[in-house]
Amino acid sequence: MRELPPQHPAQDAPSDWQSAVAELIAARVELIRYESQDVARTLAQKTRITVLLVLCAALGWQLLLAAVIGLVSHFTSFPWWGTALALGFAHLIGALIAVARLRQPSPPAFPLTKEEFSRDRLWMQSFKTPKSKL
Numbered sequence: 001m002r003e004l005p006p007q008h009p010a011q012d013a014p015s016d017w018q019s020a021v022a023e024l025i026a027a028r029v030e031l032i033r034y035e036s037q038d039v040a041r042t043l044a045q046k047t048r049i050t051v052l053l054v055l056c057a058a059l060g061w062q063l064l065l066a067a068v069i070g071l072v073s074h075f076t077s078f079p080w081w082g083t084a085l086a087l088g089f090a091h092l093i094g095a096l097i098a099v100a101r102l103r104q105p106s107p108p109a110f111p112l113t114k115e116e117f118s119r120d121r122l123w124m125q126s127f128k129t130p131k132s133k134l
Contacts, residue, residue: 028116035110042106053098061091 065087072083108114 024120028113028120031113031116032110035113038107039109046102046106049098049102053095053102057091057095057098060094064091 065084068087069080069083072078073080
């Protein structure tokens with residue numbers, strides 16, 4: 001994950017609760033925007049890998065299958081269907097390796113936002129708890 005953007009210097013505390021809530025919401029929206037960029041980058045990388053997988057599998061299947069079947073059938077007594085079957089299994093193994101790579105876990109989305117929302121929830125709950133009478 002990238003470094004957090006530089007923090008602005010501390011300003012005077014808000015004078016009322018409405019401006020405090022507005023600042024809190026603005027900070028959370030900025031945090032969501034920042035972490036959305038990381039999620040978008042991860043999604044773009046997985047999309048590129050998927051497109052590459054589809055292109056390689058389709059082109060590889062067509063070209064190698066045709067070429068190897070022709071060569072093996074021409075130069076050996078091995079039947080063409082045996083060569084086709086062997087190539088089919090080889091490409092299937094390659095596709096399974098690519099699928100396993102796609103299924104690797106991604107970094108969690110919005111970790112900082114979730115942590116901040118958790119802190120905000122605890123902070124808001126502190127206002128709901130009744131004060132003990134002395």
